[in-house]
Amino acid sequence: MALSLSVSDTLDVDLSRIEDRILQPNYLLMLGFPDGWVPLRILYADPLFYFVYDPIAEGAMSGPIPAAVSTNGITGLGWQDPIRFSSSYIPGRPDNVLRLGTSNIGQLIQTFIGISPKMLRLYRQVPMGTNVASLPSVPNAWSSTYNQMGWIDGRESPFSAPSPRSEMIIPPMLDVAFAMANPTPEPMNPLFLLVINRVSAGVIGDVDLIEKMLSRRVYVKYYNVGGLNKYTYDVKSYYGITPIQLNATKQDIANALKGAETKG
Numbered sequence: 001m002a003l004s005l006s007v008s009d010t011l012d013v014d015l016s017r018i019e020d021r022i023l024q025p026n027y028l029l030m031l032g033f034p035d036g037w038v039p040l041r042i043l044y045a046d047p048l049f050y051f052v053y054d055p056i057a058e059g060a061m062s063g064p065i066p067a068a069v070s071t072n073g074i075t076g077l078g079w080q081d082p083i084r085f086s087s088s089y090i091p092g093r094p095d096n097v098l099r100l101g102t103s104n105i106g107q108l109i110q111t112f113i114g115i116s117p118k119m120l121r122l123y124r125q126v127p128m129g130t131n132v133a134s135l136p137s138v139p140n141a142w143s144s145t146y147n148q149m150g151w152i153d154g155r156e157s158p159f160s161a162p163s164p165r166s167e168m169i170i171p172p173m174l175d176v177a178f179a180m181a182n183p184t185p186e187p188m189n190p191l192f193l194l195v196i197n198r199v200s201a202g203v204i205g206d207v208d209l210i211e212k213m214l215s216r217r218v219y220v221k222y223y224n225v226g227g228l229n230k231y232t233y234d235v236k237s238y239y240g241i242t243p244i245q246l247n248a249t250k251q252d253i254a255n256a257l258k259g260a261e262t263k264g
Helices: 207-214 235-239 250-257
Strands: 028-033 036-045 049-053 078-083 107-116 121-125 151-153 168-170 177-182 191-203 221-224
Touching: 028 207, 036 207, 036 235, 107 151, 207 250
Parallel strands: 028 221
Antiparallel strands: 028 036, 036 191, 049 191, 078 177, 107 168, 107 191, 121 151, 121 177
16 A cells, blocks of 8 residues: 555644745845846735645656665665656646746745655756756766655655745746655655745845845845756846846946846
């Protein structure tokens, strides 16, 4: 019998671990990409909501994650290759329920992920196809044959009490994907609680304020999308500015903002 968690057991959600990380209107955010940083102000927010996501029921996976073929929790783990969180039941059958499309430019999805069963290991690709959390000595980071790093499991980030380390901030037109590993001797039915904070954000046009953000003289949240990964993301198309470097001068900042539709 596959390991799983009944939704009826998950009604008490504890947000205490992540409350101080949830983006709110008028918060300042530096969003990082491989080419630099985008200074944003959170303008509006949807009410925080939960999304119970079952990748098997939604059709993203064909069945449970296989049992491990060893008992050491290291080798021979059951494995699920990276998938987008798609849905066969939502109208339109989206191939990624966490995608912000071109009609959502100016928005962000901030999500925290609760994981069940507790031994399930979750790995992230940001963007899809690019593994996050690795060591330089491990080619291509984690994979089906070597998956001893880069994961978060349900012990750290329980279904009803997501971990701060599960946080993801997803900008428009960037797909994320997830792989999974099962270190137990029984198949697993994965189940996730996505705590969703959907916000709108405007590019800040105040050069002096941006300079204070860069020097951390005002309270600002820094979030680096994709960690140290090198990938292509057209910041100019989606935000209207040239990415700003951390050592930028006032003139550098002013040049980066030229032509941008600023709202902050």
